[in-house]
Amino acid sequence: MKQQHNISPPKWAIRFLRFYCRKEFLDEIEGDLLEVFNRNIKAQSGFRSKLTFVWSVFRFFKWSNIKRSNRLNFNSTTMLKSYFLITRRNLLKEKLYSLLNLSGLYIGFLCLILTAIYYQQQVSFDQHHSDVDNTYRFLTVDQESGHRSSSTGGPWAPRMASEFPEIKNFLRIGTFGTSIFQYKNERFYETEGVLADTSFFSIFKYDFKWGSPRTALVNPYDLVLSSALAKKYFGDQDPIGELINVNGKQLYKVTGVLDEDQLPSHIKVNFIATYDSDTRPQKDDWALQNYVSYLQLVPDTDKEAFKVNLIDFFAKNTPDNEFSKSAKFFDLEPLSQIHLYSSVNNEVPTIKRVLTFAFIGLLVLCISLVNYINLITARSTKRLKEIGVRKAIGARRIQLIFQFLAESFYICFIAFALALLSVKLVMPFYAYLVNEPLVFSFLDHWHMILALLGIAVLLSLLSGIYPAIILSSRQAMSLLSGREELIGSKQFFRKILIGFQFTISIALIIGTSFIQRQLYYISEKDLGFDQEQLMVISLNNSSFLADKESFAERLKQSPFIKSVALTGQSFGGGDWGMPVKFEGGDEPQNARFMSVDADFVSTLSLELLEGRNFFDQSQADQENSFIVNEKFVNQVGWTEVIGKSIGIPSWNPDGSYGWASGKIVGVVKDFNYRDLKTNLFPLVISNNVDYTNMLFVKIETGTLNQGLEFIGNEWAKAEENAPFNYYFLDDRLAQFYEPEQRLAKTTTVFGGIAIILACFGLFSLATFMAEQKMKEVSVRKVLGATTKQIFLLFGKPFILILLISAISAVPISFHFLGKWLSTFAYRIEISDNLIVAVLAIIITIAIAGLTVLYQSFRVIKANPVKFLRNE
Amino acid sequence: MKGTYLGEFEELVLLTVGALHPEAYGVAIMDEIEKEAGRSVNISAIHSALRRLDEKGFVKSELGGATTERGGRSKRIFELTAFGKKALDEAQAQRLKLYNRIQDISFGN
Secondary structure (H helix, E strand, C coil), X not given: CCCCCCCCCCHHHHHHHHHHECHHHHHHHHHHXXXXXXXHHHHCCHHHHHHHHHHHHHHHCCHHHECCCCHHHHHHHHHHHHHHHHHHHHHHHCHHHHHHHHHHHHHHHHHXXXXXXXXXXXXXXXXXXXXXXXXEEEEEEECCCCCEECEECXXXXXXXXXXXXXXXXXXXXXXXXXXXXXXCCEEXXXXXXXXXXXXXXXXXXXXXXXXXXXXXXXXXXXXXXXHHHHHHHHCCCCCCCCEEEECCCEEEEEEEEECCCCCCCCCCCCEEEEHHHCCXXXXXXXCCCCEEEEEEECCCCCHHHHHHHHHHHXXXXXXXXXXXXXXXXXXXXXXXXXXXXXXXXXXXXXXXXXXXXXXXXXXXXXXXXXXXXXXXXXXXXXXXXXXXHHHHCCCCHHHHHHHHHHHHHHHHHHHHHHHXXXXXXXXXXXXXXXXXXXXXXXXXXXXXXXXXXXXHHHHHHHHHHHHHHHHHCCCHHHHHHCCCCCCCCCCHHHHHHHHHHHHHHXXXXXXXXXXXXXXXXXXXXXXXXXXXXXXXXECCCCCCHHHHHHHHHHHHCXXXXXXXXXXXXXXXXXXXXXXXXXXXXXXXXXXXXXXXXXXXXXXXXXXXXEECCCCCCCHHHHHHEEEEEHHHHHHHCCCCCCCCEEEEEEECCCCCEEEEEEEEEEEECCCCCCCCCCCCCCEEEECCHHHCCEEEEEECCCCXXXXXXXXXXXHHHHXXXXXXXXXXHHHHHHHCCHHHHHHHHXXXXXXXXXXXXXXXXHHHHHHHHHHHHHHHHHHHHHCCCCHHHHHHHHHHHHHHHHHHHHHHHHHHHHHHHHHHHCCCCCCCCHHHHHHHHHHHXXXXXXXXXXXHHHHHXXXXXXXXXXXXXXX | CCCCCCCHHHHHHHHHHHHHCCCECHHHHHHHHHHHHCCCCCHHHHHHHHHHHHHHXXXXXXXXXXXXXXXXXXXXXXXXXXXXXXXXXXXXXXXXXXXXXXXXHXXXX
């Protein structure tokens, strides 16, 4: 090959061309390219010629010119195709098995995906805020009890910020209280509102539907609404600048509407008003702890030293009186951990619930995989001939293993794809169970989907490996001669797997029954008062709060109303405590406190054990008499109670504190006005109508509608602004156990799924065993075995598996149940309810028995001739 | 044989193949098109068009001689098939028919 010129085209370009180009086109293409190049070189610079050459080489790089895949590649794709074909044929050949197999895996993967979505949503809480790593919630820690509280005084945060340069920014959030919103003619009660500093949106990042974080909450009486609230009043209109009348007193300007669903935060609000909208002087009281404070620190602050400095700071600034004496530590709770790990006010950290759900979800996945392994091994015994033939024509063991893994992969992939496609359908139900607004979209979750796909592939390989190894280990001769009929004829491994499935299923079902039983116990428990037909009306925002007694009197006139009481304590929620001094005691003790009127005891049908009720409308009584509960008496240890004097704190008009003392006139039987998770506290009831703000109305049996109508009319006559708002006490109390109700539903659903999956596995084992035993049973029949004997022969292994599962499930479920029950102060004892566990086991075994029954009949009815004629 | 539709560029290449007979190969066709139609095209475009024409059965080809200019690589010489000639005739006739109608209208005025 001679060149006329010194310059030759770039070697690498030619090599590239030769690499990709098909043999049959290479000559003409390379020839033409060289001819053009050699001609160009005479007319143009070498560089331009080379550039044209390279450009042309790339222009030739197209599908029609590119070599078809090489032989090695070609072969393995063919093999994969063949595996796919064999898999498909096998799936179609035995449709029932395939259906069980796929649906089992499908359920498992569905659980995996849902759990992952839920988990991801939970850990994403508050992670989006701008300076999340340096933002903390300020906590006080009681030195004695270790009780952690997020309540802080209004002036604390600004004073700290001016004292400590470490604090870059602070934010206070206080509750707004239930309020009446009026826009044009729409008037509703609104709850879950907060007051917040202007810094709210510089510390917390929120998406806005309308308005902007920079212009929201700047001036007093600025208001930011949740999207739901905005929709309620303004529909889909832009509400920025609209004025809402709050509590009939003050106009608030809407400055923003949140779009809160995408960025989950531990702060749940319906509306936010500017901190300075609150003009009451109490908000600057050092001791009144009505606010939650957030501090944003300068990066790399030494937090331990800072906390120590805080102790000095508070020692210096706290006014000296006996209500603020209790020593405190301070703690900074990272914003990113509040949602999952916070245990403020003795809350159970959310992470526990998240882990419970994740655990149950993964348990189901586990069962479904075990199920899959079971079904695969059961079916593969029918493919021994196929394996024998493959071996005989020279398949190596590794190729067989690869074939089974490929099959496993195909099936898992189909199940996973189906699960992924249908996840949106099941999502609302799952979101209801976990009580979170879950969202899922392929676009936003693609990284998670990829990770899950990876996990699914890994799981498919793991679950395929056992059958693959077992099946490929046989000798071709023995497989083809039919002598080695069945693999691992004892089926020990499969029995263990099925035992494992049933252990979990039975444990879940025992758990479900006990949870239901506990919930029933709570709903039926005598709370010590009569909650039937008891209506609660809040007077907080009504204009006649000062005139509440005459309103109560008017209601009492109705024939539909049995009695009416005024009280300052709602039932089912929190309560408030205060120190009580008592005769003969030195140190004040803590007790809960309640202000009521004289009708309280009769309206709630409380039982007076000793002494008397309060006197009606008696001024002397109001000031000086108390009723206490049994617990109080026990705690103090008095034998003679009536007439003893106790003292409670009272506020003097000048703002100082003192003790107001009075006599105990009665002892009431303990009644549980909170929820049954908390123990009863010593309680002091005072007859002071000034501190009451709600009505308990007992309606006559059978006249509920007339009673409601009457009260509604009376309300409308007395009150123009506030809408008539009420609830029934028994409904409210039931709401307290909603998380438990959800847990009960969850365990029921997943327990059901678990037992269905376990039955799939059992069914496959039974089918397999039936085939295996046919010859044996036939011989026995010919020799005169009775139906009963055959049934026992066939059924014995299953009964054994179920019994062992039941025995191992009991301690597992009792362990977890004991933990769960200990969150209730009032609970059933496991040892008293063993019958529940026994029933759960019997039900499970009955379901399992039905599954096996069909195959048992097949064995019993089998015609011996059919199975023996081959011998 | 795929669809027998003749694209504009394909028609040009096909005409050139016929005109250059018996010396029609890649580079020669490219040069001729540049000379006659003033269109500068990349050699790969010529090859693609030729391959499409070959698939449609308008041209046939055989490997021809190698020159030193070509680094010893042989040429692929293209030749119009009867079917290709017919396609060109039809295209020409169709065009002529329409063209004649333009003349009618312009003289009729």
